[in-house]
Amino acid sequence: MSELHWMTAKAVAAAIAKREMSPVELVNALLDRIERLNPRLNVFIRVEAEAALEEARAAEAEAARGQLRGALHGVPVGIKDIIDVSGLPTTCHSKILENKIARADAVCVAKLRAAGAIILGKLSTHEFAIGGPSFDLPWPPARNPWNRDHHPGGSSSGSGSGLAAGFFPMALGTDTGGSVRNPASACAIVGTKPTYGLVSRRGVFPLAFTLDHVGPMTRTVADNAMMLGVLAGHDSLDPGSAPPPRSADYMKTLEHGVRGLRIGFVRHFHEIDVPADPEVTAGLERVAFTLRAEGASVIDVRLPALGDFAAVYRAIQQSEAWSIHSEWLKERPGDYGRLTRRRLMAGAFMGAGDYVMACRQRSQMIHEVEAALREVDILLCASAMDPACRIDEPEAIERNYVRQARAPFNVTGHPALAMPTVLSRDGLPLSVQFVGRYFDEANLFRVARAWERAACTDALHPPLEG
Structure with a gap:
């Protein structure tokens, strides 16, 4: 426990439950690390140090009495700043909402609190979850x-x-076209976009109603499964919420391995549709080889082309985002960042016919992905086609956002998980994506854990000082 900052959520919760660790000690250690390193990384918009320490003291006292609130008792969490935390601003990283104070916790935040999690603060995002890294x-x-x-x-x-x-x-993230899985790919962590409707979005500022998801982000597959177990559940007040057909214990089959599973490799995404960096391709081949060696059967499958998915995604996302932002764009255009304004304005030129046609194509795409998943248990494909580009090169960032295979599964709503494969020659993370059947996150985690165990991807940490 000498390096408290690399402890997993699972290990933290177990140590606190056994009274082998103080939540106060842990929070203080993390706050010290944040104070040293956050000025270099700009992770936090707002650190809630005193509130977090107060929650940690309460968690410690409850643990001493044997009164654990839930699976995450005493575990610190960061919250993306488009998600409401009662009494704090939900800025969406924008001047538009700079002083908007949340009156209540978002449902996902309330569930984390009920399970015992400690909120450290609000985290940077792209403006309204669309603007890109802007200065x-x-x-x-x-x-x-x-x-x-x-x-x-x-x-x-x-x-x-x-x-x-x-x-x-x-941490909590949201994913409309890959926004949980993109940072997972770029930073060598684990990010899951659950089945559409599995996690309530009530209290989360929307980007596109029929594409938005809330998802868990962690450093390990087990932590991701544990966190999703807390977040999942039907919310009758979220119009997009869907009751899962069965209750799921995502940890139950986590260590079962992949023997006997059928995995469909969507090679054409990265070989034909959007040719990937050779190092990305090599990483994907290594994943397929390893899972085959672990006992899975790996076969090639074909889905609609990435370009077709992208066209449908753009029409839906731009139309729905325009419906949310049109009044502010007319009244306060100068209060948006330049990149956000340009991306949102594209929706003004989408017609009703474009949206309806995209929805019809979407139904066909869902049918085709469903057909593939009747033949295999899990899909394996690229997430990002390249390692992360420089943050100060707008053209490279635009290219980076197009060269990906994440948005298809926002269009179809299937659960998808991104995680690291290896590091590039330049020391940047490379990634893989696994996709499952609706509400079958348990098998998704099972395959991801098999790869993590074989490749030790959970041991990857950046060479930061301190």
């Missing part, structure tokens, strides 16, 4: 701990960067 906003963009000159992925940028930097063992 014309009230707060600077988060940076990648593997190389601070590089992009940490977005829009859950602070969540991914802070996890990789050892600021907290778990």
Whole structure:
């Protein structure tokens, strides 16, 4: 326990339950690390040091009495700043909402609190979860701990960067076109976009109603599974919420391995549709080889082309985002960052016919992915086609956001998880994505854990001082 900042959420919860660790000691250690390193990484918009210490003292007293609130008792967490935390601003990293105070916790935050988690503060994001790393906003963009000159992925940028930097063992992110999985890919952590509707979005500022997901972000697969177990559940007040067909214990089969599982390798995404960096391709081949050696059957499968998925995604996302932002864009255009304004304005030129046609194509794409998942248990494919680019090169960032295979599964709503494969020659993380059947996150975690165990990806930490 000499390096408290690298402890997993699972290990922290177990140590606190056995009274082998003080939540106060842990929070103080993390706050010290944040104070030293956050000025270099811009992970936090707001650190709630005193409130976190008060929660830690309460958690310690409860543990001493044997009164554990839940699976995450005493575990610190960071919250992406488009998610409401009662009494704190939900700024969405924007001047538009700079002083908007949340009246209540978002459902996902309330569930974490009920399970005993301690909130450390609000984390950097891209403006309204769409603007990209921008330098014309009230707060600077988060940076990648593997190389601070590089992009940490977005829009859950602070969540991914802070996890990789050892600021907290778990964080909340949101994913509309890959915004949990992009930072997971760029920062060598684990990020899951659950089945659409599995986690309530009530209290989360929307980007696109039918594409938005809330997801867990952690450094290990086990922590991700444990966190999703707390977050999952039907919310009758979220119109997109869907009751899962069965209750799931995501930890139960975590260590069962992949023997007997059928894995579909979507090679054409990175070989034909958007040719990937050779190091990314080599990493994906290594994952396929390893899972085959572990007893899974790996076969090639074909889905709609990435370009077709991208066209449907753009029409839906831009239309829905415009419906949310149109009044502010007319009344306060100068209060948006330049990049956010440009991306949101594209929705003004989408017609009703474009949206309806995209929805019809979406139904066909869902049918095709469902057909593939009747033949295999899990899909294996690329997440990012390249390692993270520099943060100060706008053209490279635009290219980086297009060269990915994450948005297809926002279109279809299937659960998807991104995690590291290896590091590039330049010391930047490379990644893989696993995709599962609706509400079958348990098998998703099972495959991800098999790869993590074989490749020791949970031991990857950036070379940060302190």
